[in-house]
Amino acid sequence: TLVLADHDAIAREVANRIDALIRERQAAGQRTVLGLATGSTPIGVYRELIRRHRDEGLSFRDVVTFNLDEYYPMAKDSIHSYHRYMWENLFAHIDIDPKNVHIPPGDIPREEVSEACAEYEAEIRRMGGIDFQLLGIGKTGHIGFNEPGSGADSRTRLVHLDNITRKDAAADFFGEENVPREAVTMGVATILDAKEIAILATGEHKAAIVRRAVEGEIDHAVAATFLQRHPATTFFVDEPAAADL
Numbered sequence: 206t207l208v209l210a211d212h213d214a215i216a217r218e219v220a221n222r223i224d225a226l227i228r229e230r231q232a233a234g235q236r237t238v239l240g241l242a243t244g245s246t247p248i249g250v251y252r253e254l255i256r257r258h259r260d261e262g263l264s265f266r267d268v269v270t271f272n273l274d275e276y277y278p279m280a281k282d283s284i285h286s287y288h289r290y291m292w293e294n295l296f297a298h299i300d301i302d303p304k305n306v307h308i309p310p311g312d313i314p315r316e317e318v319s320e321a322c323a324e325y326e327a328e329i330r331r332m333g334g335i336d337f338q339l340l341g342i343g344k345t346g347h348i349g350f351n352e353p354g355s356g357a358d359s360r361t362r363l364v365h366l367d368n369i370t371r372k373d374a375a376a377d378f379f380g381e382e383n384v385p386r387e388a389v390t391m392g393v394a395t396i397l398d399a400k401e402i403a404i405l406a407t408g409e410h411k412a413a414i415v416r417r418a419v420e421g422e423i424d425h426a427v428a429a430t431f432l433q434r435h436p437a438t439t440f441f442v443d444e445p446a447a448a449d450l
């Protein structure tokens with residue numbers, strides 16, 4: 206666990222690691238596969254990556270991305286979609302090839318979802334697996350949308366959102382009744398397959414769940430506890446989020 210002063214310090218530190226990884230792999234003629242997250246926590250990391258692209262020659266030409274999750278159902282161009290979030294907060298500002306961007310589908314018919322999830326997993330494997338996975342943490346301890354009850358062997362699938370998660374999203378959706386009830390998310394096993402993981406949490410409202418994730422018993426009531434079994438996971442927290450550790 207790395208405790209840093211604030212959101213900006215975390216953003217710089219994590220962007221620095223991603224920058225170094227991309228350049229190192231580029232020098233070796235290899236692509237970098239990034240697993241990306243949404244929410245307010247990773248915004249600073251994306252801002253810092255955009256700055257490095259603009260000012261320091263960091264190129265994303267050889268970068269392939271897989272996002273963790275998307276609401277279901279959700280149109281790509283909706284202001285609430287994670288597709289739109291990713292394009293607005295990162296992809297539109299860097300030189301990534303749109304063909305290299307992968308985000309779970311929120312806009313396909315229900316009967317096509319399970320096949321699309323299997324294909325998402327297959328594409329991650331074809332790309333050689335995720336080199337670096339960025340994560341936030343929800344109040345229920347979810348990573349991606351792996352709510353309480355998600356097993357260590359879960360894979361990309363359609364899930365029901367927890368009521369706490371829907372309440373947390375209510376303001377963004379102008380009312381809880383507008384928050385989708387389901388989402389498509391990478392599973393816990395998909396996430397744990399990543400070679401390196403950075404999980405970020407800022408603010409006092411995350412202190413209790415950070416403590417549970419870092420120090421609590423490993424158990425499917427809190428999906429983030431499974432990260433304790435991963436050999437290369439770093440928790441990046443600011444002082445308020447680290448208050449209960």
Ligand code: GLP
Pocket residue numbers: 242243244245246247273274340341342343344348349350370
């Ligand atoms: C959503 C996302 C998660 C994210 C969580 C926390 O539920 N699906 O991936 O970690 O929100 O969001 P925030 O970073 O805004 O606190």
